[in-house]
Amino acid sequence: MSLEVLWFVLIAVLWVGFFFLEGFDFGVGILQLFLGKNERERGTYIFAISPHWDGNEVWLLTAGGAMLAAFPLWYATFFSALYLPLVIVLLALIVRGVTFEIRHRADFPRARLVCDIAIAAGSFLAALLFGVAMANMAIGIPVENGNFTGTFFDLVKPYALFGGVLCLSLFLTNGALFLTLKIEGELQLRAFKFSKIAIIVTVFLFAIATILAVKYTIICLLSLALISGAAILVTKHYLRTAFICVALCTASSVAALFCAMYPNVLVSSVSPEQSLTVWNAASSAYTLKLMSIVAAVFVPIIIAYQSWSYYVFRKRISPRKANVEV
Amino acid sequence: MDEIVFLSRLQFAVTTIYHFIFVPLTIGLGLFVAIWETESYRSGNLEDERIARFWGRLFLLNFAVGVVTGIVLEFQFGMNWSEYSRFVGDVFGVPLAIEGLLAFFVESTFLGLWIFGRSILPKAIHLACIWLVFAASCISAIWILIANSFMQNPVGYVFNNGRAELTDFLALITNPYFLHQYPHVISGAVCTGAFFVLGVSAWKIREGSKDVPLFEKSFKRAMLIGFIGVVLVAFSGHLQGQSVAKLQPMKFAAMENLKETADPAPLSILPGIEMPAMLSVMVYNKPSGEVKGMNELQKAFEYRYGPGDYIPPVWITYLSFRVMVGCSIAMMCILLYSLFRLVLMQKPMHKKALILMVFGISLPYLANTAGWIIAEVGRQPWIVYGLMPTEKAVSVGVSNGSVMFSLFAFSVIYAAMAVITFILMRREIYRGCVDHSSGIPRRAA
Numbered sequence: 001m002s003l004e005v006l007w008f009v010l011i012a013v014l015w016v017g018f019f020f021l022e023g024f025d026f027g028v029g030i031l032q033l034f035l036g037k038n039e040r041e042r043g044t045y046i047f048a049i050s051p052h053w054d055g056n057e058v059w060l061l062t063a064g065g066a067m068l069a070a071f072p073l074w075y076a077t078f079f080s081a082l083y084l085p086l087v088i089v090l091l092a093l094i095v096r097g098v099t100f101e102i103r104h105r106a107d108f109p110r111a112r113l114v115c116d117i118a119i120a121a122g123s124f125l126a127a128l129l130f131g132v133a134m135a136n137m138a139i140g141i142p143v144e145n146g147n148f149t150g151t152f153f154d155l156v157k158p159y160a161l162f163g164g165v166l167c168l169s170l171f172l173t174n175g176a177l178f179l180t181l182k183i184e185g186e187l188q189l190r191a192f193k194f195s196k197i198a199i200i201v202t203v204f205l206f207a208i209a210t211i212l213a214v215k216y217t218i219i220c221l222l223s224l225a226l227i228s229g230a231a232i233l234v235t236k237h238y239l240r241t242a243f244i245c246v247a248l249c250t251a252s253s254v255a256a257l258f259c260a261m262y263p264n265v266l267v268s269s270v271s272p273e274q275s276l277t278v279w280n281a282a283s284s285a286y287t288l289k290l291m292s293i294v295a296a297v298f299v300p301i302i303i304a305y306q307s308w309s310y311y312v313f314r315k316r317i318s319p320r321k322a323n324v325e326v
Numbered sequence: 327m328d329e330i331v332f333l334s335r336l337q338f339a340v341t342t343i344y345h346f347i348f349v350p351l352t353i354g355l356g357l358f359v360a361i362w363e364t365e366s367y368r369s370g371n372l373e374d375e376r377i378a379r380f381w382g383r384l385f386l387l388n389f390a391v392g393v394v395t396g397i398v399l400e401f402q403f404g405m406n407w408s409e410y411s412r413f414v415g416d417v418f419g420v421p422l423a424i425e426g427l428l429a430f431f432v433e434s435t436f437l438g439l440w441i442f443g444r445s446i447l448p449k450a451i452h453l454a455c456i457w458l459v460f461a462a463s464c465i466s467a468i469w470i471l472i473a474n475s476f477m478q479n480p481v482g483y484v485f486n487n488g489r490a491e492l493t494d495f496l497a498l499i500t501n502p503y504f505l506h507q508y509p510h511v512i513s514g515a516v517c518t519g520a521f522f523v524l525g526v527s528a529w530k531i532r533e534g535s536k537d538v539p540l541f542e543k544s545f546k547r548a549m550l551i552g553f554i555g556v557v558l559v560a561f562s563g564h565l566q567g568q569s570v571a572k573l574q575p576m577k578f579a580a581m582e583n584l585k586e587t588a589d590p591a592p593l594s595i596l597p598g599i600e601m602p603a604m605l606s607v608m609v610y611n612k613p614s615g616e617v618k619g620m621n622e623l624q625k626a627f628e629y630r631y632g633p634g635d636y637i638p639p640v641w642i643t644y645l646s647f648r649v650m651v652g653c654s655i656a657m658m659c660i661l662l663y664s665l666f667r668l669v670l671m672q673k674p675m676h677k678k679a680l681i682l683m684v685f686g687i688s689l690p691y692l693a694n695t696a697g698w699i700i701a702e703v704g705r706q707p708w709i710v711y712g713l714m715p716t717e718k719a720v721s722v723g724v725s726n727g728s729v730m731f732s733l734f735a736f737s738v739i740y741a742a743m744a745v746i747t748f749i750l751m752r753r754e755i756y757r758g759c760v761d762h763s764s765g766i767p768r769r770a771a
Contacts, residue, residue: 051438054393058434062426064400069423072415072489079404079411080721086405087732091739094394098743101390105750146412148723283416284491291423298427309435312443 003288004278007070008265010295012258014066018059019130019167020174020250025049025056027175029096029123032116035179035190039112044319045191046103046119048182051313053100055306057093069291073146073281074265081141081148081266082133085155089129096122127171128164132156135163138257140267144274154269159212166205170227170250173198177234177243184318192239199231199242206249219256223249331717333729334406337736339702341398343695344740348392350694353467353512354519354555355385356460358548367453376759377540381523382456383754386441391747393434398736400426406729410709410719414476417483417492421473421499429466433459464512471511475504477710478701479573490713506562506569507701513558514697517657518690520552524664526755528675528683537759545675546668553661559654559693564608570704571609571617574711576627576636577704578609579620580643591617596648631712638706646696646703653693660686 001009028049036042067075079086095118103115132155139159142150176195180188206227210220230245261267265281268274282288362378400422403411411418439447440455447455476482482497483490492498527545531538571578579585582594582605590613593604603613620637627636660683667673675683709716 051442054434055431055438057397058426058430061397061400061430062423064404065419065423065426067419068403068411068415069419072411072419075404075415075419076408076411076721079401080406080408080723083405083721083724083728084731086401087728087735090398090401091735093397094739094743097394097397098390098746101387102746102750105387105754143723146408147721283419284486287416287420287492290492290495291420294424294427302427302431306431306435309439312439312446315446 003285003292004282006292007066007282007288008258008262008278010299011063011066011070012254013299014059014063016251016254018056018063019254020247021052021056021059023127023171023250024174024178025053026123026127027171027173028179029053029119029175030127030172031175031179031191031194033120035187035194036116039109039116041187041319042116043103043112044183044187044317045179046100046116048179048317050100051309054097055309057097066291066295070283070288071265071276071278071281072283073276077143077146077148077266077276077281078137081143081150082136082155083148084152085129085133089126089133092122092125092129094122096126124168127168131164131167132160134167134254134257135160137266138163138260140269140275142270143266143268143276144270146276149270162205162208162212166202166209169198169202169205170246170253173202173230174243174246174250177239177246180239181243182317184316187319196234199227199234199246203228203231219252219259223252223256226252328717328720330724330726330729331720333726333733334720335716337406337729337733338402340733340740341395341402341736342702343698344744345392345395345399346694346698347691348388348395349463349467350511350515350518350690351388351522352385352392353460353463353515354517355381355388355522356456356463356519357516358519358523358551359385360456360460361547363453363456367449373540376761377537377544380754380759381544384522384526384751387747387750387754389437391743395740406721406724407709407719408721408723410714412489413714413719414490414710417476417480417490417498418473420492420495421469421476425466425469425473429462429469432462433466436462467511467515468508471508472499472501472504474701475501475507478507478705479503480710480713490710502569503573506566509562510559510566510697513555513562514690514694516555517552517559518694520548520555521657521687521690523548524552524660525684525687528680529755530758531675532677532680532684535758540759542674545664549661549664549668552657553665556654556658556661560658563651563654568609574704575618576620576623577638577643577700579618579623580638580640580704581647581700582617583640583644584617584619585621586619587616587622588619589616590614594644634707634715636707638704643700643704646699650693650696650700653689653696657686657689657693660689 028045032042032045036045064075064079067078099115099118099122103112103119106112106115136155139157142148142154173195176191176198179191180195183191203224206224210224226245226249230242230249233239233242233245263278264275265278266276268276283291359378359381362374362381366374366378403418403422436455436458440452440459443452443455476498479501480490481501482492482494484493485491523544527541527548530541531545567578570581582591583597584591584594584605589606590603591605591609592600592602593608594600605617606615607613609615609617620640624636628634663679664675664683667675667679705711707715707717709719
């Protein structure tokens with residue numbers, strides 16, 4: 001495998017990390033508002049992701065940084081083309097991130113409700129727009145000579161919006177399952193009930209996505225099989241395995257997208273010659289080699305200590321103990 | 327200047343300056359929190375734990391804003407400066423990606439472990455977590471400053487395929503600009519932490535409560551560390567100034583508003599007040615030596631790069647340099663006074679002096695901001711010194727309206743965050759140390 005292809009795969013891996021990890025914490029961010037009946041209950045749900053959300057978000061930052069280092073043309077074109085959606089994503093992430101820290105310092109229940117709404121809104125917008133962005137990568141965007149030539153409305157076509165809804169639905173399922181595994185009692189039951197509905201909707205949406213898929217229907221079918229398997233496992237109460245299936249489904253969906261694009265990294269909807277490819281968007285061999293060494297050393301270490309952090313906080317959360325004093 | 331260039335630069339200035347309000351405190355206060363946690367670990371004393379956690383709560387509030395505003399910076403190079411990213415991504419992306427892999431993951435994961443693992447983790451490992459967070463924030467500074475140093479003094483690259491390509495990683499990370507900049511930035515961050523602790527402690531001592539001894543201890547420690555910090559700031563600043571004089575003579579001349587080449591060159595204290603030969607002393611450590619003026623440098627630049635205006639906005643750089651040095655001198659005076667009073671005279675601080683310390687919190691912030699304005703505005707009209715002009719770096723496919731919208735939206739959110747953070751910080755300071763021993767958690771904290 002050439003270094004260019006290796007980095008294409010590695011960037012896909014970073015996006016998988018982000019979509020899986022931040023996927024469930026976006027899901028939890030939205031769900032807490034609807035599943036929690038009062039601020040204590042919502043707080044308990046949020047507590048399930050409190051130690052992790054920041055570490056999860058770094059996968060996104062690193063995916064961005066890696067795109068700049070390994071495929072500067074991809075990074076430059078993609079990020080400037082999706083300017084407005086990204087501004088909204090950034091605003092959503094800012095509001096959401098800072099609210100986690102504000103929430104537990106807010107004294108009035110009403111202030112906490114505002115915080116919870118902000119967390120839910122931020123998570124919702126980010127989840128939806130990341131789906132839109134990914135769908136745009138699949139169908140291509142109007143790009144000529146590396147510059148965006150369309151308008152905002154070229155980015156929110158029905159297909160892209162469908163991608164957003166699919167992403168949202170997957171994240172909600174993921175979040176509900178995560179909560180079912182992390183929380184005890186009545187709140188767990190509520191999350192479990194929701195996950196049963198969410199996963200059926202997601203299976204349905206994945207079925208449509210498979211029909212609409214541009215290319216590589218085999219991997220799309222794999223995603224569909226995985227999410228359907230997860231749905232069956234949920235009904236049989238094999239929740240841990242179902243959660244793993246959803247994670248694998250996230251991975252195979254990102255893989256399907258990247259396979260559909262390959263050898264392009266950014267498809268131009270204007271003409272195929274305008275598309276950026278793995279070859280013409282990549283950095284020099286020296287940079288790729290250097291970054292490969294850094295990634296080979298550090299990515300396993302990162303996965304090790306992040307896993308350890310999940311292990312440290314493996315204990316189920318009971319609503320009574322959900323309040324930690326900083 | 328093109329409107330889009332102006333808007334993009336303004337947005338970059340707003341988001342970066344705002345981000346860098348929080349970063350130095352993350353590093354500086356992080357050091358203090360880690361020291362207090364160590365002390366509390368060693369003594370096992372509840373009082374030590376209370377004060378450690380008090381500073382920890384302020385640290386977290388500040389950290390949160392620093393993190394979320396940092397995300398914008400990671401994406402902005404592609405969103406607003408796509409031509410720049412295309413041109414230097416091969417070089418510039420490397421330190422940025424390494425920063426994520428080496429620093430951000432450690433910082434965020436171990437911060438989570440430190441906050442929520444207090445009663446779960448073994449005490450020694452819990453302590454290691456906060457030290458890892460502090461170390462990671464210093465490592466993060468290494469890589470982002472390596473990236474910035476490439477913009478100031480490009481090294482380790484060749485011009486190939488119409489772009490800059492990295493050829494020498496070692497040269498990139500031993501960029502002389504970086505080696506001089508890093509100590510200056512880090513010691514500035516230590517001063518920020520120290521003056522924050524000094525100001526807050528002064529407030530609490532003045533207010534008077536049963537915890538006054540704890541804050542007096544904090545005050546003394548911050549005074550000593552702050553003093554070391556300020557001395558290092560001055561020393562490293564002197565070295566960095568000399569390095570700028572060598573690597574970016576135009577920035578140096580603009581900083582001093584030196585129009586004509588002079589030998590020996592006088593130092594302008596304020597407009598109209600000059601100290602003869604002092605600028606030569608600063609550059610060469612002796613009262614003679616030529617310092618090039620802007621007019622001569624402009625001619626040299628024109629000869630090399632063709633017609634154009636190569637002089638950065640002089641009044642901004644000139645003024646910022648005076649603000650930076652002025653604030654540092656004020657910091658030094660405050661610390662000398664406190665040292666004199668507390669150590670030599672063994673007397674408590676004067677009540678009025680304590681109020682002064684509270685306002686003193688603003689000094690390192692002003693100095694940090696002014697310092698970065700010198701570095702970035704003084705580099706103009708280049709985005710990469712001598713290699714790429716700023717106006718050629720902006721995204722072509724992004725409309726004025728889009729940037730106006732984002733600039734407006736970021737400004738509004740940032741202003742709201744500033745207000746909320748300020749209110750919450752003040753409340754946290756007002757509340758002071760919390761009694762953790764009672765076993766009754768603070769209301770749903």
